[in-house]
Amino acid sequence: MQRQANPGLVPVLDWRPTGIEDLEPAAWGALRDTGNVAVVAGPGAGKTEFLAQRAAYLLQTGLCPWPQHILAISFKRDSAANLGRRVAARAPDHASRFVSMTFDAFTKGLVDRFALALPPDWRMRHGYDIRTAPDSEVRTFLNTVAFSAPQTLAGQLGFQSGRFVPDIVGGWNLPETVPTDDAVDAVSYAVREWWRARYLRSGRAEVDFVMLNRLAELLVRTAPKLRRALRMTYPIVFVDEFQDTTSAQFSFLTSVFGEETAVTTVGDGKQRIMGWAGAVPEAVQRFTNTFDATTYRLAWNFRSSDALVELQHVIASKLDPATVRATSKATAEDGHDPTVLWTFSSGDREARYIADWIARDIADSDRTPADFALIARQRVKDFEPHFRARLAAHGIRVRNDDARFGKMSLQDLLKSETTRLLVGLLRLAHQPCGLAAVWREVSATLVRVHGAADDEAAQRRVGEDLSDLTTELRSWLQAHPASTTSAADAVRNLLDLVDSATLRRYVKATAPGEEFDLITGAFEARLETVLAGAVDWGAVFDEFESADAVVLLTTHRSKGLEYHTVFFLGIHGRQWWSLGSDRREGTSTFFVGLSRAAQRLVFTTDRSERTGPIAAFFAMLTEAGVPEIVQG
Structure with missing residues (x-):
């Protein structure tokens, strides 16, 4: 017996949110807008919940009629899975018509299913392997190309190795036929040689996800029937974390869904921390211009207390002077300072003091270790030995989400x-x-x-x-x-x-x-680690997941997460050594890290100099009224 294909619909005017009390006014406006929509949602704005409610509204009212689907595109697999689960909870009778996947999954799926429809010059003869070239390999390639380029292009091929694939390869639309002469510009010449070296070669092709994206865009552009079928199947498209969109992804979105599709994007330019991976500047503005979209700004913060929202606003205003202070919808707790800066004389003293503090707080409350996060800009492995030893003395686990098992980080492994x-x-x-x-x-x-x-x-x-x-x-x-x-x-x-x-x-x-052998290899490596000294299988599984542990992670891995209490470690020049090369992205990273806290935020630093670029962070904390306490 199969489920009913088109369950009873709710009149548009009678529809109400499910699972929550209400939406803020701007969210109602965005939800009811049937055109292209850009939703600007800051930290704690409930963007996943908004997308789930918008999906429920469109499906339950018939504005997305059966048998058409909504396609939701995320940048991380766990975000895609989380949104899918949320829609299934809000609109269970329609969940089969909500497709939530990553950009990479969608474009790879198109290439895998319709590869034979690629133009003849671009058809694969022997299949492909997914492999991302390391920076050293890209540098070698660029040096070789610069040496062998036609004289007319001499001196024009000085591309940065770190930007070449995301920006140059990702920004080049594949022509239907591969250019055969060298009477081309420097970009076209370099990108063509890249494709020749990795894809248009004998044997199996080698591609990364940027190249798969370009192949998918070419495929849809040159197969009108496929493009029409996609637009008929998915008349409504959601794109989450839009500030992280790359040139290739924006090009694909425009080519495939630029017409006859209602596109909703959700993002926050102040949280753009993926510039190093090719995220385009001002992605939201670019979308509104290209898609003639209406912008809605969510103003409620469901995560952080009012004092933390005030601190977030101070930092946010440095990134966008026109930003409007969010309204906290979280209930503030009494009995502690919401923000503070602690200064320590050594890393061991820092770990001991914080471990003792966490242990006392757990003993005096109903909080668990998982309510606490230790966040740092980078090199969290440098903090791990001290904190693991000091917290273990209190019987508290630490889970380093950046730790590698096989070829996966622990965070990615556990979320798989x-x-x-x-x-x-x-x-x-x-x-x-x-x-x-x-x-x-x-x-x-x-x-x-x-x-x-x-x-x-x-x-x-x-x-x-x-x-x-x-x-x-x-x-x-x-x-x-x-x-x-x-x-x-x-x-x-x-x-x-x-x-x-x-x-x-x-x-x-x-x-x-997420290759199967890669996952199972990482799974086995993690299991081997936790089996050491194990008493029984229950303890093994508890240690494997370490769900009840203080989490140690980088700011990039913390994005989208929240914790009752956050310790933002290492506010000094050694952790933030790259701040001077990209002040805006560094400030955005700082903003992302501090906005993970719901009730308490503790910054830590040492007695090193506060000059140079790092001085700006201390100035912001002073402006926000964050007190400093020297802990010895």
């Missing part, structure tokens, strides 16, 4: 849908009762893996298979104690039971860049 599935299966096998939420998540993932989303009979079979799988896995865990079992054996057995071939195909189709 595959990892969540595998850990969930292990937990259900180890503890058969009391994990209803884990069962639901694992079951929902397996339904997607086996393509049973719209077939209730198939879903029942998935549930039965899950029961059998966890029973068999439970027997294996009981026969193989954690203290004497290797990670390789545990992973091998788990993959044998879970139908890894089907899971591999699912990952390939839904998570480009």
Whole structure:
């Protein structure tokens, strides 16, 4: 029995938000606008919730009529998954018509499905491998090209290696036929040679996601039937974190959905911290001009207390003098200073004092270690030994989200849908009762893996298979104690039971860049680490996830997250050595880090000089009235 294709619709005037009390006035305006919309949403504005409510509104009222879909494009896999889950909770009867994926997943999927429709000059003969060239390789290529270029281009090929792929390759639309003569400009010559070296060569092609984007844009541009089909299937498109859009992504969006599609973007130029990866300047303004979009500015902050919002406004006004102070909708807690700057004489003293402070705060409240974050601009591994030792003395874990396992960061590994599935299966096998939420998540993932989303009979079979799988896995865990079992054996057995071939195909189709072997390799590496000294499997799984731990992470990895209390470590020149080369992006990074706090924000520094570019940060803190306390 399949689900009803077009469940009952709600009249537009009768529609109300689901799961929340209300929307702010600007959000209502953006939600009801059926044209192109640019939503400027600062920290804590609830942009994911807004997009979920807009999706529910369009689907439940029939403004996006069956069988058409809404396409939501995010830049990170976890953001795409989070939005998909939110829409499923807000509009469960219509969730199958909401497609949430990353830019890379969408463009790769087009190339994989329609590669034969590429113009003859660009068709692959032997498939491709995804590989991002390291900066050293790009530099070697540029040196070679500059040496071999025609005399007419002498001195014109001085491209920066770090900008070449995102800006130059990403900003070049592929022509239908590959130029064969050298009577071209420097950009066209260099990019053409790049494609010849990596793609238009004998054997398998090598591409990165910028190149896949360019191939997808060429494909849609030269196949009018495909473009019409995409626009008919997805008359409405959402793009999250729009301030991080690259030249290639903006070009693709314009080419594919520039007409006959209602595009909604959500972003905040003050949080543009991906310039190094090719994010275009003034992306929101560029979108409003190109798409003739209406701009709506959300003014409510649901995350941070009023005092923290005031601090955020001081920093935000340095990035955009016209910015309007947000209105805090969070309830402020009494009994502590919302912001403070602590100065320490050494790293060990800093870690000891903060560890003791966190332990006391947990003991005196209902907070858990996961309510605290240690954020730094970079090199968080330098902080880890001190904090791990000092917090361990209180029985508190530290989870370094930047730590590498195999070829993945711990943060990416733990957020991977595959990892969540595998850990969930292990937990259900180890503890058969009391994990209803884990069962639901694992079951929902397996339904997607086996393509049973719209077939209730198939879903029942998935549930039965899950029961059998966890029973068999439970027997294996009981026969193989954690203290004497290797990670390789545990992973091998788990993959044998879970139908890894089907899971591999699912990952390939839904998570480009997240290669199955890469995930399982990182999973095994993490498991091997936590098995050392393990007492039982339950402790292993707890340590693997470290869900109840103080998180240590960089500002870039903290984006989109929030914590009750944030310690912003290392406000000094050694951490912020690159501030002078790009003051705006450095200030945006500072803004992103400090705006993760909901109730308390503690900056830390040492006794080093406060001159040069870093002086601007201390001036901002002074302007915002942040007190400084010397802790010794």
